Amino acid sequence: MRFWLSLFAALAVWSCGPSNGDGAVAVAVIGASDSLFQQGVRLSPAAQHVRAATHEGMVALDPAGQVVPALAERWIVTEDGMSYIFRLRDSNWPDGAEITAPDVRDRLREAIARLKGTSLGLDLGKVRDVRAMTGRVIEVRLTSPMPDFLRLLAQPELGFVKSGSGAGPMAMSRVDDGAIARLSALPPETRGLPAREDWEEVARPVSVRAVSARAAVAAFSRGEVDLVLGGTLIDFPLAEASPLSRGTVQVDPAIGLLGLAVRHEEGLLADPARREALSMALDRGALIQTFGIGGWQASDWIVPPSVFPAPPYPDDRWNGASLDDRRQTAATRVRAWTAASGEEAVVRVALPSGAGSDLLLRELAKAWAPIGVSAVRAAPGERADLELRDTLARYTSPRWYLNQFNCNLRTSLCSREADALVRQSLTERDATARMLLLVDAHAALTKREAFIPLGAPVRWSLVRGSIRNYIANPWGLHPLFPLSQPTT
Secondary structure, eight states, X not given: OHHHHHHXXXXXXXXXXXOTTSSOEEEEEXXXXXXXXXXXXXXXXXXXXXXXXXXXXXXXXXTTSOEEESSEEEEEEOTTSOXXXXXXXXXXXXXXXXXXXXXXXXXXXXXXXXXXXXXXXXXXXXXXXXXXXXXXXEEEEESSOOTTHHHHHTSGGGOOOBTTBOOBSEEEEEETTTTEEEEEEOOGGGGTSOOOTTHHHHOOOEEEEEEOHHHHHHHHHTTSOSEEEEEOGGGHHXXXXXXXXXXXXXXXXXXXXXXXXXXXOOGGGGSHHXXXXXXXXXXXXXXXXXXXXXXXXXXXXXXXGGGSSSOSSOSOTTTTOOHHHHHHHHHHHHHHHHHHHOOOOEEEEEOOSSHHHHHHHHHHHHHHGGGTOEEEEOOTTSOOSEEEEEEEOSSXXXXXXXXXXXXXGOSSOOOHHHHHHHHHHTTXXXXXHHHHHHHHHHHHHHHHTOEEEEESOOOEEEEOTTOOSOOOOTTOOOOSGGGGXXXX
């Protein structure tokens, strides 16, 4: 293994032009330059991509976002859906030690423990026990069925670390003064697969750097990178303005949260009815139309009704009321507050820097002006009333959405009642009863008006024609290892 790592480091040279199907695949992930090598349990998109390539967990995601084997070569789920039994592949850790069930059990327990206090830790709340059954068999027991459990296990944060290293499928070296990650596919036999003599000829290295959206788009336009990942609504105008954008912009069918989290329960926003007024005044379709994104899914609700097995409420939260009627109701609430308080109705919105933020603030201001509310941008470090929340879902259950507002996370207004109902759902084995608990939890959270939903998050990439094994997917994660492999 040390031989291969030394070889990869010696070959590490950043590609200065498009690969055209040969040489290293040059990837730019939008983010701060130091985010690529971020450690810990709250990883940036850039760090998630690198972690997934170098630290496998039990399972992984393929380019389409489907669960595929990783350290576990196969698995079964018991009939009651409460036990997942994995058979580990026959391979070694980077230090040469054999990968065994007791070792993997300990690594998984440690990973789950590290995630306590995060939303992902809440998502793992159904894990009751992890045990080694034999030398290569692991069992994970749940408190109640979770159909999306495998997808949760595939998250980059659950990639295993032993002695500071992961078990592939790629080895990493840092080049260009440490700013670039050079990733090379490990030989098949190190991944429990049959040896292949020509693997070095067919496996392309992948060079990854994290840069600003403007720098990433410019590098793509100059032909210096083959793939740009991690684009959001905030920087989407840059992609559309790129001279090479036609046919190269790929928008993921992403699911998750995009909206405004209420930071403080004071002043204009002290009353849930006035917080609702801001939400009901929005024309969500018109708000996003200015970005020119086709197929975007708006939502009036925190949990879109389509996420439930049977939609428990209509798509339209306000029972078909026209926009004019909704704004009239909202304006009445705002006027009553301004008359009683003698203050102007102003909301300060915290937004990241970017051309998309300018467009979004402009559209919010246009929507709220008719109800007598002014929207201004909160300066860096200034106390904000609302803050943009833009988060990709990790799995499709309503529980994921509800966990984002758990009171223990202290990120926005929350509902203790909703949290209690979600906790109760963790041990409810009947699927119908479990969903009803989550419906009630959503109702409690909606009553608090803790969030002004806009719709689905936006994730986009720039993809050169020479790139293979790239597929737009709902999770916004595009594994780097398949980029190195021949098209199958």
